[in-house]
Amino acid sequence: MAAGSPLLQMERVNKHFGDLHVLQDVDLEVDPGEVVVVVGPSGSGKSTLCRTINRLEPIDDGVIRLEGRPLPDEGRALARLRSDVGMVFQQFNLFAHKSVLDNVTLGPIKVRGQSRSEAERRARELLARVGVENQAHKLPAQLSGGQQQRVAIARALAMDPKLLLFDEPTSALDPEMINEVLDVMRDLAAAGMTMIVISHEMGFARSAANRVVFMDGGRILEAAPPEEFFASPRTERAKDFLSKIISH
Amino acid sequence: MDAVLDNLDTFRQGFITTLALTVVSTVLALVLGTLLAAMRVSPVPTLRAAGATYVEVVRNTPLTLVFFFAVFVLPQLDIRLSFFVFAVIAVTVYHAAFFCEAVRSGINAVGVGQAEAARSIGLTFTQSMRLVVLPQAFRTVVPPLINVVIALTKNTSIAAAFGVVELTAVATRLANANSDAVIAIFLGSAVCYLALTLPSGWLAGRLERRVAVAR
Numbered sequence: 001m002a003a004g005s006p007l008l009q010m011e012r013v014n015k016h017f018g019d020l021h022v023l024q025d026v027d028l029e030v031d032p033g034e035v036v037v038v039v040g041p042s043g044s045g046k047s048t049l050c051r052t053i054n055r056l057e058p059i060d061d062g063v064i065r066l067e068g069r070p071l072p073d074e075g076r077a078l079a080r081l082r083s084d085v086g087m088v089f090q091q092f093n094l095f096a097h098k099s100v101l102d103n104v105t106l107g108p109i110k111v112r113g114q115s116r117s118e119a120e121r122r123a124r125e126l127l128a129r130v131g132v133e134n135q136a137h138k139l140p141a142q143l144s145g146g147q148q149q150r151v152a153i154a155r156a157l158a159m160d161p162k163l164l165l166f167d168e169p170t171s172a173l174d175p176e177m178i179n180e181v182l183d184v185m186r187d188l189a190a191a192g193m194t195m196i197v198i199s200h201e202m203g204f205a206r207s208a209a210n211r212v213v214f215m216d217g218g219r220i221l222e223a224a225p226p227e228e229f230f231a232s233p234r235t236e237r238a239k240d241f242l243s244k245i246i247s248h
Numbered sequence: 249m250d251a252v253l254d255n256l257d258t259f260r261q262g263f264i265t266t267l268a269l270t271v272v273s274t275v276l277a278l279v280l281g282t283l284l285a286a287m288r289v290s291p292v293p294t295l296r297a298a299g300a301t302y303v304e305v306v307r308n309t310p311l312t313l314v315f316f317f318a319v320f321v322l323p324q325l326d327i328r329l330s331f332f333v334f335a336v337i338a339v340t341v342y343h344a345a346f347f348c349e350a351v352r353s354g355i356n357a358v359g360v361g362q363a364e365a366a367r368s369i370g371l372t373f374t375q376s377m378r379l380v381v382l383p384q385a386f387r388t389v390v391p392p393l394i395n396v397v398i399a400l401t402k403n404t405s406i407a408a409a410f411g412v413v414e415l416t417a418v419a420t421r422l423a424n425a426n427s428d429a430v431i432a433i434f435l436g437s438a439v440c441y442l443a444l445t446l447p448s449g450w451l452a453g454r455l456e457r458r459v460a461v462a463r
Binding site (some may be wrong): 058078081082085086089091094095096097106107 | 284291292321359361364365366367368369370371372379383384387415433
């Protein structure tokens with residue numbers, strides 16, 4: 001990969017759910033180390049955008065490239081790509097029948113072929129990094145939502161991803177748990193992780209994003225550094241969206 | 249009653265044959281059924297169609313016809329095996345369709361997020377089925393699986409008509425030879441079937457309580 005070339009490129013990406021045109025000619029480039037926060041009203045296509053990047057949702061047309069290579073179709077090549085793109089879900093989706101530690105080591109052992117001891121040592125480091133090291137042998141259901149989401153982040157990090165996708169990571173959390181997750185994400189951003197974050201947390205967007213992308217009706221309407229986007233949004237839709245968020 | 253006690257050894261042999269037929273067929277049918285269920289939820293349309301066709305054809309065919317097919321059609325294709333093996337094939341092929349549907353309902357009960365999370369860490373479809381989805385799916389379908397096991401146990405009696413000397417065949421032969429003790433003989437064979445099916449039910453209860461804790 002040539003220096004300065006983008007890690008992720010999306011070109012004229014289109015996606016339909018039946019009659020609904022959820023992504024309309026979406027273009028987006030993300031550089032290595034960049035943190036992009038995608039904001040917009042419900043149904044604007046943010047989550048779908050996020051899910052097309054590791055092909056949990058296939059696209060109808062357009063191209064998505066990671067490190068210059070188009071996403072593979074189903075099969076082993078796609079599995080390999082997904083192992084390099086971490087994903088954190090709104091509903092955490094920890095493996096319900098496995099302990100916290102086994103959640104984090106499953107990928108490294110089965111996909112990367114690491115030994116159990118090596119995977120566990122690294123998993124404990126990561127669990128310590130996200131502050132849940134003393135929960136390693138519990139089942140996910142025994143943890144709070146905030147703890148579960150931090151384990152989910154550790155599980156994604158265990159694969160040493162090139163890119164981390166966050167699909168509304170704090171939307172299912174009680175208010176007092178949101179910050180413990182956002183703090184972990186801020187640390188990751190500061191450590192240089194490339195991240196695409198779908199979020200309603202404007203405070204996080206202000207403090208951690210390099211760029212804020214505003215979506216509405218399946219299109220990207222604006223993309224600007226956070227200080228610029230929040231101070232002077234260019235489109236009426238973005239102004240309207242921000243006024244509704246700030247007014248409560 | 250004497251007719252039963254005098255022929256305990258014959259009963260024992262029939263019981264062992266039924267037990268063997270049940271255990272071997274259950275294991276094979278459960279494996280085949282699980283494979284079919286995985287096919288039916290796979291991302292490959294051809295596999296999905298093949299799995300669905302198998303289930304629809306087999307579960308809508310009477311088991312006796314499946315036996316006829318195994319015992320009379322397979323030998324015409326130069327496949328020559330013992331009656332016991334033909335019976336295993338017929339019972340396995342037939343009940344795999346029912347195991348498939350029970351397992352599939354379990355797969356559908358596992359949240360779609362579990363499979364998405366499995367795929368997003370780079371597990372292949374087969375790995376995510378084996379390591380994440382199926383272990384959770386089986387927990388939710390213990391009762392319907394045991395239903396199929398019990399039906400299978402009783403359905404092995406059809407093998408009696410196809411040259412396998414199992415419990416029902418033994419009971420029929422003894423009844424023919426001791427026409428004064430027909431009731432005792434058939435009650436005796438019914439008790440033998442209960443000795444197979446009741447423990448399945450108890451096992452199911454224990455399994456359910458064990459896996460319930462893990463949820």
